Amino acid sequence: MQPCLQAVHITKVFPGVRALSDVSVDFYPGEVHALMGENGAGKSTLIKILSGVYTPTEGDILLDGQKIEFKGPRDAMDRGISVIHQELSIAKDLTVAENIFLGEEKTSGMFLDNRSMNARALELLKQMKMDAIIKPTDVAGELTAAQQQMVEIARVINKNARVVIMDEPTSSLSEHEIDALFEQIRILRSKGVAIAYISHRMKEIFEICDRSTVLRDGCFVRTDLIKDITEHDLVASMVGREIDDYFVHTEHTRGEETLRVEGLTHGKQFKNVSFTAYKGEILGIAGLVGAGRTETMETIFGARHADSGKVFVNGKEVHFKSPKDAIAHKIGMVTEDRRTTGLMLKAMIKDNEVLPSLIYHMKSMGFADQKWIDTVSKEYVGKLRVKTPSVETIIGNLSGGNQQKVVLAKWLIAESQILILDEPTRGIDVNAKSEFYTLMNDFVDQGGTIVMVSSELPEVLGVSDRIIVMCEGRVTGELSREEATEQKIMYLASQVD
Amino acid sequence: MAEKNVQSKGFSAKDFLVKNMVVVILVALILGFGLGTAGKFFQANNLINLTTQMAINAMLSAGLTYVIILGGIDISVGSVAALAGVISTLIAVQIPGLSKLGSIPILIIPALVVGVICGSFNGFMISRMNVVPMIATLAMQTIGRGLCFIFSGGTAVSGIPKTYGFVGAGRWLATEGNPNGWIPNITIFVIIMVAAVHILLSKTVFGRHVYATGSNQQVAHLAGVNTKNVVFLGHVICSVMAAMAGVLNASKLNSGQPAACDGYEMYAIAATVLGGTSLTGGSGSVARAMIGCAVIAVINNGMNLMHIDSYWQKVVIGAIILFAVILDMAQKKKRV
Numbered sequence: 030m031q032p033c034l035q036a037v038h039i040t041k042v043f044p045g046v047r048a049l050s051d052v053s054v055d056f057y058p059g060e061v062h063a064l065m066g067e068n069g070a071g072k073s074t075l076i077k078i079l080s081g082v083y084t085p086t087e088g089d090i091l092l093d094g095q096k097i098e099f100k101g102p103r104d105a106m107d108r109g110i111s112v113i114h115q116e117l118s119i120a121k122d123l124t125v126a127e128n129i130f131l132g133e134e135k136t137s138g139m140f141l142d143n144r145s146m147n148a149r150a151l152e153l154l155k156q157m158k159m160d161a162i163i164k165p166t167d168v169a170g171e172l173t174a175a176q177q178q179m180v181e182i183a184r185v186i187n188k189n190a191r192v193v194i195m196d197e198p199t200s201s202l203s204e205h206e207i208d209a210l211f212e213q214i215r216i217l218r219s220k221g222v223a224i225a226y227i228s229h230r231m232k233e234i235f236e237i238c239d240r241s242t243v244l245r246d247g248c249f250v251r252t253d254l255i256k257d258i259t260e261h262d263l264v265a266s267m268v269g270r271e272i273d274d275y276f277v278h279t280e281h282t283r284g285e286e287t288l289r290v291e292g293l294t295h296g297k298q299f300k301n302v303s304f305t306a307y308k309g310e311i312l313g314i315a316g317l318v319g320a321g322r323t324e325t326m327e328t329i330f331g332a333r334h335a336d337s338g339k340v341f342v343n344g345k346e347v348h349f350k351s352p353k354d355a356i357a358h359k360i361g362m363v364t365e366d367r368r369t370t371g372l373m374l375k376a377m378i379k380d381n382e383v384l385p386s387l388i389y390h391m392k393s394m395g396f397a398d399q400k401w402i403d404t405v406s407k408e409y410v411g412k413l414r415v416k417t418p419s420v421e422t423i424i425g426n427l428s429g430g431n432q433q434k435v436v437l438a439k440w441l442i443a444e445s446q447i448l449i450l451d452e453p454t455r456g457i458d459v460n461a462k463s464e465f466y467t468l469m470n471d472f473v474d475q476g477g478t479i480v481m482v483s484s485e486l487p488e489v490l491g492v493s494d495r496i497i498v499m500c501e502g503r504v505t506g507e508l509s510r511e512e513a514t515e516q517k518i519m520y521l522a523s524q525v526d
Numbered sequence: 527m528a529e530k531n532v533q534s535k536g537f538s539a540k541d542f543l544v545k546n547m548v549v550v551i552l553v554a555l556i557l558g559f560g561l562g563t564a565g566k567f568f569q570a571n572n573l574i575n576l577t578t579q580m581a582i583n584a585m586l587s588a589g590l591t592y593v594i595i596l597g598g599i600d601i602s603v604g605s606v607a608a609l610a611g612v613i614s615t616l617i618a619v620q621i622p623g624l625s626k627l628g629s630i631p632i633l634i635i636p637a638l639v640v641g642v643i644c645g646s647f648n649g650f651m652i653s654r655m656n657v658v659p660m661i662a663t664l665a666m667q668t669i670g671r672g673l674c675f676i677f678s679g680g681t682a683v684s685g686i687p688k689t690y691g692f693v694g695a696g697r698w699l700a701t702e703g704n705p706n707g708w709i710p711n712i713t714i715f716v717i718i719m720v721a722a723v724h725i726l727l728s729k730t731v732f733g734r735h736v737y738a739t740g741s742n743q744q745v746a747h748l749a750g751v752n753t754k755n756v757v758f759l760g761h762v763i764c765s766v767m768a769a770m771a772g773v774l775n776a777s778k779l780n781s782g783q784p785a786a787c788d789g790y791e792m793y794a795i796a797a798t799v800l801g802g803t804s805l806t807g808g809s810g811s812v813a814r815a816m817i818g819c820a821v822i823a824v825i826n827n828g829m830n831l832m833h834i835d836s837y838w839q840k841v842v843i844g845a846i847i848l849f850a851v852i853l854d855m856a857q858k859k860k861r862v
Binding site: 102103106118119120121122123127131132133134136139140141 | 725729730731733734737738740741742744745746748749750751807808809
């Protein structure tokens with residue numbers, strides 16, 4: 030059979046990064062093809078090349094065997110390649126029918142032909158057996174996420190798409206809603222549409238997909254028919270890599286309990302999360318993107334409010350109304366995205382360093398203690414070896430690694446005893462990572478507690494004393510440093526119930 | 527999934543009231559002032575006056591609706607209006623034998639020219655140079671006002687032929703009891719213009735793209751909508767409507783004032799928001815903005831009739847704007 034879409038020896042180089050090297054994948058009509066790999070394996074880059082967002086540095090895209098160069102996403106769409114993005118692409122203020130026809134509205138004369146658009150939308154929804162639940166005139170923003178996704182699928186059907194790329198389409202759906210989505214995928218498949226399906230969930234892959242391709246570190250690993258491969262082999266080929274030796278880990282002595290969480294629950298984001306962290310320990314929280322780890326940490330830090338559950342600090346139950354309360358209890362949080370939530374990018378290093386501590390170092394009448402600010406900010410820039418001409422440098426001008434050191438300095442100055450680190454080494458280079466791990470070890474050696482969320486398996490394995498794995502907002506397992514392996518973590522991280 | 531749906535479909539009197547609060551307010555105000563002025567409010571003459579008092583703001587807010595649905599704001603409409611008024615009257619002064627009908631192109635052509643130029647400036651700065659709408663239109667506001675004074679030499683344009691006031695102050699259907707006529711020309715003109723921009727927004731592909739762009743620019747872009755052009759044209763429409771309002775105002779007063787329409791942008795924003803157009807973009811309508819205009823006009827008119835200090839009118843209108851925005855936020859919250 031002739032593949033309808035082929036990626037042939039695709040290489041994509043971004044400044045400083047080789048996102049894909051020599052990857053070839055074929056997509057056949059009437060087949061669901063799983064694209065698999067860890068975060069950063071190159072799946073997103075490949076999707077963007079197939080859908081015309083990026084042009085490949087080397088290699089070709091073939092459509093029905095013919096070489097083709099997409100002029101942009103619109104061009105790819107016009108040639109029958111549609112993407113259903115992880116974040117929904119729905120204009121929430123428009124109706125269902127208006128969304129389905131967005132960009133290709135039907136008109137009669139100079140006016141919109143709402144009647145025929147609504148009729149066609151109803152026809153599509155009937156085909157999908159969704160007409161009892163979704164009406165063409167419903168406002169899209171008032172539908173559930175699952176229903177909005179159905180609207181996107183209706184749009185794809187209306188466009189007569191031949192290849193549909195679905196990027197983690199089930200990430201915001203419930204079990205019941207996933208069944209409804211799979212029903213639609215089967216209908217599309219029976220019509221000869223080729224589907225590229227990206228998901229981390231093993232169960233789904235084996236339920237809906239016909240073929241799988243694994244990428245790792247931007248390279249092609251293997252393509253198999255699903256019936257010829259086992260879950261174990263698939264996971265092994267996704268990870269299968271030596272843990273690099275730049276991880277710094279020293280033996281710590283575990284002290285008394287410092288942070289305990291019991292049954293923490295927040296709507297759909299996380300349910301019944303319980304764990305305990307101790308003095309002198311780095312607790313790793315592993316899982317895939319979207320497992321609810323960040324939301325859990327933000328809740329502990331008081332930035333969100335739980336529906337139920339308890340948090341104990343040093344054995345006493347606490348109720349944080351806002352991060353201010355958490356900081357008063359000597360908890361610090363290094364957020365996932367330092368550029369938007371970690372730093373005031375346009376401010377000086379010293380102002381960033383002292384922000385959470387300012388209210389504890391006020392002079393009379395509320396004046397800031399400039400002398401203290403200057404002394405302490407210089408002291409910590411020195412201690413953490415931040416490379417900068419002075420503490421008055423605008424922080425946005427520093428490298429990622431040095432910025433992250435300043436974020437850490439901020440919490441050390443605030444005398445934090447418990448540090449929550451969310452993806453602490455994202456986007457910083459190898460040497461800076463290694464230095465950062467050393468600083469983490471020093472902190473723990475001095476009696477601190479670290480809870481580290483990381484999606485990078487080697488990092489979790491290399492740095493943590495103990496590892497908790499989350500999946501879909503639940504804790505699915507706990508592993509000691511000795512027993513933890515990439516396979517075990519990946520297995521626990523894809524335990525969808 | 528299904529249950530939630532049934533719930534949202536059910537008719538709820540509370541939802542209806544919240545959605546149409548502005549209509550309720552309008553009716554309450556009309557009844558209140560009707561009683562408060564012992565029926566004077568309901569006299570035919572007053573009701574007709576009311577439409578002429580609404581006229582300028584109706585034009586401004588109809589155009590502004592486009593920009594606000596796009597998620598932007600335009601605070602230059604007052605200046606653009608004044609500039610069009612000054613230029614139109616400067617031309618009228620040059621034509622001593624101006625006929626009544628001849629005054630119409632002397633209004634419309636300068637308004638179109640000024641509107642397209644000013645709107646293109648705003649639209650270009652916002653859609654192509656990525657200047658924040660508030661700042662781009664603040665610049666236009668200041669530049670426009672400056673040009674008014676430059677062109678007029680700093681004083682009101684004088685020596686305008688009486689016939690220039692035909693559209694702005696003239697009336698149809700003179701009777702014995704009312705020799706001036708019943709139907710104001712300005713009202714007819716405004717109804718035609720507003721209906722045109724209403725239909726453009728609600729019935730055409732372009733209008734649909736305005737909503738889509740305002741709702742989520744990225745989504746619209748990915749669906750193949752040329753969102754930059756949509757933003758650009760939205761600003762052109764807004765400025766053209768503002769310039770039309772300006773020449774109507776000049777014609778109504780038979781005078782070209784460089785300081786005309788100062789601060790009118792705030793009344794226009796107020797009317798649009800009162801009408802339920804969300805300041806975060808994506809939803810609203812010209813027709814509903816007209817209800818907002820009516821609320822403001824009724825408050826001003828009614829308070830005048832009751833001899834309430836005009837300074838208090840500003841306080842009341844400010845409070846009502848705040849109320850409308852809080853209502854909008856409450857609606858948005860419900861949706862999440």
